[in-house]
Amino acid sequence: MKIINLDHISANPILPEIKDVMIKAIQQDYANPSSQHKSGEQAAEALVKARKSVAKLINCAVEKEIVFTSGGTESINHAIKGVALANADKGKHIITSNIEHNAVIRSIRRLKSAGYKVTSISVDNQCRVNPQDVADAICDETILVSIMHSNNETGTIQPIEEIGKLTKEKKVIFHTDAVDSVGIVPIDVQKLGVDLLSFASNTFYGPAGVGGLYIRRGSRVFPLLDGGVQEHNKRAGAENLIGIIGMGKAAQLARQDMDKRLAHVKEIKEKILKQLPDYIDEYIINTHPEYSLPSLLSISLKYIEGESVMLMLDDENIAVSTRSACATGSLRASHVLMSLGLNHADAQGTLVISFGVDNTKEDVDRFLTALKNAVTTLRDISPLYNKRNSSG
Amino acid sequence: MYNETVMDHFRNPRNVGVLEDADGVGEVGNPICGDMMTVYLKIKDDCIKDIRFQTFGCGSAIAVSSMLTEIAKGKSLNDAKNITNMDVAEALEGLPTNKLHCSNLGADALQLAIKDYEDKKAGITKPAPIRVEKHEHTHGDKCYCPYCDIEISENVTFCEACQSNLEEHHH
Known part of the structure; x- marks a missing residue:
């Protein structure tokens, strides 16, 4: 694959x-x-x-x-x-x-x-x-x-x-x-x-x-x-x-391909943002809607931890990055996400998706499907998700 | 990063879930630390008849939880009390150094669940466990900076090594 x-x-x-x-x-x-x-x-x-x-x-x-x-x-x-x-x-x-x-x-x-x-x-x-x-x-x-x-x-x-x-x-x-x-x-x-x-x-x-x-x-x-x-x-x-x-x-x-490359990554970003709600719920987009790199999306997935999601996506041959505490080799939640006012749990559940010239629309479909599976599996295991359900 | 045994327990965690009529429940960690685990026990004749867990955490935290339940299942309470964090890490054939803290989670949660059972049996009633947003050193060993993992002394409010403020975390 x-x-x-x-x-x-x-x-x-x-x-x-x-x-x-x-x-x-x-x-x-x-x-x-x-x-x-x-x-x-x-x-x-x-x-x-x-x-x-x-x-x-x-x-x-x-x-x-x-x-x-x-x-x-x-x-x-x-x-x-x-x-x-x-x-x-x-x-x-x-x-x-x-x-x-x-x-x-x-x-x-x-x-x-x-x-x-x-x-x-x-x-x-x-x-x-x-x-x-x-x-x-x-x-x-x-x-x-x-x-x-x-x-x-x-x-x-x-x-x-x-x-x-x-x-x-x-x-x-x-x-x-x-x-x-x-x-x-x-x-x-x-x-x-x-x-x-x-x-x-x-x-x-x-x-x-x-x-x-x-x-x-x-x-x-x-x-x-x-x-x-x-x-x-x-x-x-x-x-x-x-x-x-x-x-x-x-x-x-x-310089020569800038416009073409920009249009390509913008299209991918828009596709992910548009289709994401069809695959998962309860997430936060940390990327600025207007002033941001067109090639990057930061998503905080509630009730789960980022490294676990990253490992599950890796099993599906999809490489993403995480700024969760564990992935950086320390327990530290990202100083960037904390300064945005995210709570610790949400900061820990953050994935950084960054795309480029080699990505296709099919890549996005495969990513979203794999993401949905990972999120579902990990929320089933999560005591935070469990509490959220029992508290209403 | 992780060995095959760890990855196997991460991919196929054993004994996941909640026991609604649990005899003992133990909960450790919080999202500030990066990991959180709840252990549910069903006890019969002073033996762990059934055990389940739920974990919020990284790959290593999930693998530790899964392995812990495998080790504890079927054991007498006396034997289960002797399960240490090292036992879990060894059964997983090792964890990366910066993930060893995750192994603390498992045995700690188990010991709390056993204590919960024994307290209930002895008629000691206490309010339902609530999540504590404070770092608790239930494992009673050394204390580490939550941000850079360097050993620090208890009750410091500032980590000299990474210059992080620990007040929020570490009362």
Whole structure:
């Protein structure tokens, strides 16, 4: 039975055209782009070509503003720690939100233990930050605002453009973690008004282990890695050229096919939302109806726990993700779902369904049938469902 | 992630359900901890004649519940009292380290159900069990942070390791 991938948020397959380009690059035995001999120059040309392609994807006019990294996590660490270290003489106050990815949370936590002060903004019950809260939190000491573009658990998209206007006005550096957005939805760094933006190649079907950080010219940011002068002195270490070439191709395809891909995932999302009530009852949709990734749905299934559902779907060769406590290796209910105001039981019963170019309408039918079976079986076992029945 | 024995008990849980005329009922856990289990006992001649369970929880919690009922079924109450969490985990041929806490659920619920039976028999009446939204250390062993699973001391309101606030959870 074909494996249905409804877990694109965790990993994406590398598209065949991208694989081909990467295999060709491996066979060419590229040299170090910093070398001045012929093969080095050939490698440098490939690097420039990839950088141009990636810059175009986020409408960055000056391609030197793109720094290639080892992925989203490095980009985020670079942005946050780099800004904090470079601007410590101006102040030590950082503003973020309650729903960030661990790469942001833990980078900021590290800075907190080094004496930085942090304001973490709450979201409303639809997972959105109110830009006014950011404005209110900015003080003379504020050097950085870091708010994610889209949330990896609920898919909710934040009002980045509005926040960008505020930070520009107050002359505070603004970073956005756009790892789950770039290549999926149109991103325009000029329109968003951000100073730094983190993204990753695998989000748009490129290889994992390579990503990018947009750094607006003139922003004060220290490198995370010190060493050679690669990446215009912003990121030391010989480039992962094969990965970067793959990312360049992925960016080109993402830009070219963006409308087609968006229409496809929107259709799948609408089909799931429309048909879900025919299959199950008593669930909560955590994804914002308007401001959200078209490729992701977060569903909290009442009275049951997410990992059990995930395992049952896996038995039917359907891959989904769960943000329930157990699946993350700790007992912790997702901090994102808790900040939406979900109760613990509902947060534990949450599935994240994320789809992509390889999914079909038939996949949705198979998923909904399997989901119904899993939910029925698990509710039969659940003492919470039992109580709910006996109490009325 | 799980071995075949665990997956077998997860896929085909034994003794699922409710005994309407149960002689003893034990309930442990709550959704804050991630798992919740209710055990129902039917006792005859001081032996567990029938046992059923209901569980809200992950794959491991369901497998633990199922295995527990298999081990306990037919045992004398004295023997059943000696069933430990480790017995259940061993019968399942091991659980992932971060899931070992789930095995606590099973034996705890069984011990509470036996106590409920003995209390009733001794004429000790108590109100019907209600779900307690507090973390209870019925297993009497070490205490772990509910968020990062690091060992913590009782009554702390803050986990140093993951910087989580435990007040809501941990009075």
